[in-house]
Amino acid sequence: MTDPGDTPPTVFVLFGASGDLAARLVLPAFYRLAQEGLLPPAWQLIGSGRRELSDDDFRAHVHDKLTEFGPKPEEGPWEEFAARLRFASNGFSVDDPGQLVDTVAAAEQELGDGDPSSVQRVHYLGVPPTAFEPTTNALGAHGLAERSRVVYEKPFGTSLESFHSLDQAVHRVFDESAIYRIDHFLGKEATQQLRAVRFANGLFGSSWDRHHVESVQIDVPETLDVADRAEFYDETGAVLDMLVTHLFQVAAEVAMEPPRSLASDDVAQARADAVKAFVPLRAEDVVRGQFDGYRDIDDVADDSDTETFVAARMFVDTERWRDVPFLMRTGKKMAESHQKVTLVMRDPDDGPYHPTGTSGAGAEIPSRGNVLCFDLSGDGRLALSMNIEVPGSQSALETAWTEINLHEVDGGDPLPPYVRLIHDILIGDRSLFTRPDGLEEVWHAAGAALNGSTSIESYAPGSWGPDAALRLAEPRGWALGDR
Numbered sequence: 144m145t146d147p148g149d150t151p152p153t154v155f156v157l158f159g160a161s162g163d164l165a166a167r168l169v170l171p172a173f174y175r176l177a178q179e180g181l182l183p184p185a186w187q188l189i190g191s192g193r194r195e196l197s198d199d200d201f202r203a204h205v206h207d208k209l210t211e212f213g214p215k216p217e218e219g220p221w222e223e224f225a226a227r228l229r230f231a232s233n234g235f236s237v238d239d240p241g242q243l244v245d246t247v248a249a250a251e252q253e254l255g256d257g258d259p260s261s262v263q264r265v266h267y268l269g270v271p272p273t274a275f276e277p278t279t280n281a282l283g284a285h286g287l288a289e290r291s292r293v294v295y296e297k298p299f300g301t302s303l304e305s306f307h308s309l310d311q312a313v314h315r316v317f318d319e320s321a322i323y324r325i326d327h328f329l330g331k332e333a334t335q336q337l338r339a340v341r342f343a344n345g346l347f348g349s350s351w352d353r354h355h356v357e358s359v360q361i362d363v364p365e366t367l368d369v370a371d372r373a374e375f376y377d378e379t380g381a382v383l384d385m386l387v388t389h390l391f392q393v394a395a396e397v398a399m400e401p402p403r404s405l406a407s408d409d410v411a412q413a414r415a416d417a418v419k420a421f422v423p424l425r426a427e428d429v430v431r432g433q434f435d436g437y438r439d440i441d442d443v444a445d446d447s448d449t450e451t452f453v454a455a456r457m458f459v460d461t462e463r464w465r466d467v468p469f470l471m472r473t474g475k476k477m478a479e480s481h482q483k484v485t486l487v488m489r490d491p492d493d494g495p496y497h498p499t500g501t502s503g504a505g506a507e508i509p510s511r512g513n514v515l516c517f518d519l520s521g522d523g524r525l526a527l528s529m530n531i532e533v534p535g536s537q538s539a540l541e542t543a544w545t546e547i548n549l550h551e552v553d554g555g556d557p558l559p560p561y562v563r564l565i566h567d568i569l570i571g572d573r574s575l576f577t578r579p580d581g582l583e584e585v586w587h588a589a590g591a592a593l594n595g596s597t598s599i600e601s602y603a604p605g606s607w608g609p610d611a612a613l614r615l616a617e618p619r620g621w622a623l624g625d626r
């Protein structure tokens with residue numbers, strides 16, 4: 144990681160500081176950066192919110208959340224960290240800046256060593272998407288946009304129209320170079336490996352196309368409930384929360400043509416070009432589901448039509464990927480939790496063995512026996528399965544696996560995605576952030592997943608979702624859950 148020693152004094156404003164994202168991901172990431180010595184030499188973090196909290200209340204809240212989600216306060220420099228936390232109460236809007244403007248001014252006075260204008264600002268909008276535009280307008284109206292980087296959580300817009308409106312509003316206040324649109328799946332260690340495995344290994348690079356890959360599966364089932372963030376979730380749903388955001392961006396990482404270099408603009412361009420080639424989803428390529436009991440959750444409408452599950456079969460209109468299905472699936476309260484990207488390789492079309500379900504001389508090739516799998520969860524893991532001859536059997540084939548755990552790689556120190564991404568924001572590296580050109584195309588590609596042309600099917604909690612999702616993966620099925 145780049146030494147932050149050269150980073151100017153920084154005021155980090157966290158909007159939505161009392162929320163779920165801040166508690167589970169952003170504040171722990173900040174603390175981990177402090178543990179690793181990766182924060183700028185001079186910094187303060189100001190939590191912003193509509194409620195009334197003193198600095199000490201906020202410190203106690205952060206202490207509680209670190210105790211719950213880690214790293215635990217006692218595992219790092221808690222006293223020094225806590226001394227740099229402030230809270231600005233009473234919200235922040237164009238009409239009323241609450242305490243924020245004064246709190247930022249005081250922090251800059253302390254950090255600027257006589258020159259408050261030397262202090263860099265980072266505004267992190269960890270608030271629901273409906274609050275992005277009003278908060279941005281307020282930053283402009285109250286003079287807080289200068290010397291700033293601004294970070295937007297996903298989803299950046301909820302439709303093509305709202306994307307355009309938000310994009311224009313944001314560009315009225317900030318230059319594109321100051322904008323960091325987060326999609327934390329791009330910051331996962333195993334997502335980075337998609338590029339490394341493909342472009343640094345002839346075996347995989349030369350097989351990364353429709354001649355060798357039968358399907359690409361991006362499968363993110365979750366056992367997780369949504370009861371603790373039902374208000375947000377019921378307005379959002381699985382299509383916006385996961386499919387057109389995380390899963391599409393990971394699909395673009397798989398589908399991209401080789402970038403000209405690994406420089407941030409070239410990588411972001413390659414990803415944006417890949418999204419442009421996504422073929423808009425048709426109704427027959429989408430299954431939306433809702434788990435039984437969802438409508439009984441507090442803050443969920445009794446007649447809610449929000450999907451808690453979505454599966455999609457997408458095609459990518461490039462010479463490399465034409466006719467290869469990109470199968471994507473995600474949902475809440477499912478049977479298991481995984482975050483897997485699987486390239487299912489084609490069976491050889493000639494030779495002494497014959498594919499599953501066909502007849503011929505020689506042994507049968509096990510179905511989906513040759514796959515390359517990137518496990519995005521946790522520290523990340525790569526796995527490769529191959530069909531090999533069962534030793535001693537003389538001809539029978541069996542599938543065998545080999546694995547690489549990223550935390551075991553020599554010299555490796557995998558970092559959680561928010562740690563990596565917040566570090567990149569502080570040092571100004573935009574390669575793992577999304578761009579408006581790539582995002583605009585997302586709304587076209589979303590097609591039937593968002594246009595209301597698909598109905599919602601129910602599924603039992605603890606299952607793999609509606610049965611209709613199985614037909615999307617025919618004939619060979621999903622690699623996960625063996626269905």
Ligand SMILES: NC(=O)C1=CN([C@@H]2O[C@H](COP(=O)(O)OP(=O)(O)OC[C@H]3O[C@@H](n4cnc5c(N)ncnc54)[C@H](OP(=O)(O)O)[C@@H]3O)[C@@H](O)[C@H]2O)C=CC1
Pocket residue numbers: 158159160161162163164165167191192193194268269270271272273274296297298327372375
């Ligand atoms: N939670 C997660 O796992 C992830 C969330 N995200 C994204 O992060 C963002 C926040 O999500 P999450 O933390 O779960 O949501 P929450 O519902 O927990 O909201 C976050 C905070 O935002 C403030 N807030 C709520 N509504 C408004 C509003 N209208 N105007 C200003 N502030 C408001 C509230 O703080 P207060 O009442 O103090 O003002 C609230 O605590 C979303 O865009 C989400 O998509 C992204 C990845 C993961």
Ligand SMILES: O=C1O[C@H](COP(=O)(O)O)[C@@H](O)[C@H](O)[C@H]1O
Pocket residue numbers: 327365367384385
């Ligand atoms: O952005 C989101 O991601 C999480 C899953 O990501 P992880 O980093 O926790 O593995 C998902 O549960 C949540 O609904 C969504 O908002």
